[in-house]
Amino acid sequence: MSAVLDLPIDRASSTPLYLQLAGGIEAAVRDGVLTPGSRLENEVSLAQRLGLSRPTVRQGIQELVDRGMLVRKRGVGTQVVDSPVSRQVALTSLYDDLARAGKLPRTEVLEYRVGRPSPEAAGRLLLEPGELVLELVRLRYSGEEPLAVMRNTLPERLAPTREQLKDQGLYACLRERGVRLAVAHERIGATVADGEHAEMLREKPGAALLTMERKLFGNDGTVIEYGHHVYRASRYTFEVTLVE
Structure with missing residues (x-):
């Protein structure tokens, strides 16, 4: 059965x-009015009921198809897919953000290596001579869907165990060790999936991916870790609130 939504349209608004x-459809998805698998009212009926042209309705629905919130299926119609993760740009852990959103986070620790740092790692972490580092590669899931590949490097003296990293986020592990997180420098970008990332994230080669590089500092000015994360653009967005 198709969902019939009460969608307010303001023709005096400057918003197309x-x-x-x-x-309106996105809000219904995020508020749980439209759940994953729900089928939308067909375009002709929706256009007539809201007093919109069919091309306008088609363009609005396509906007959400392009963002991965809806999918068109031949013989079925337009359906809601599992809502994408939308995350505020803040000093938070992806694991904790997913848990707060009810997304059932799960982590596979693909690589866990303690050893001598590369010159780049030693410089980024401002290490003393002889210090070792932990190099991590983790695959983070939202429910049963792979969401991100996360590569992190941190001083070995701060390293959580492999088992701890399966059960919680890196930042929670660090806080349990008494590390006080203060500030981070972050750079957000974009790339396309190579064969390795396509396989891990269940995307097609060449699919759009979001990237995030972060360098984290403690309250005493020491460098805690730096990471390079890759996210599925079809399942993940960053949000920023701007004020004047």
């Missing part, structure tokens, strides 16, 4: 009608 439609 198709974006108002897309925003």
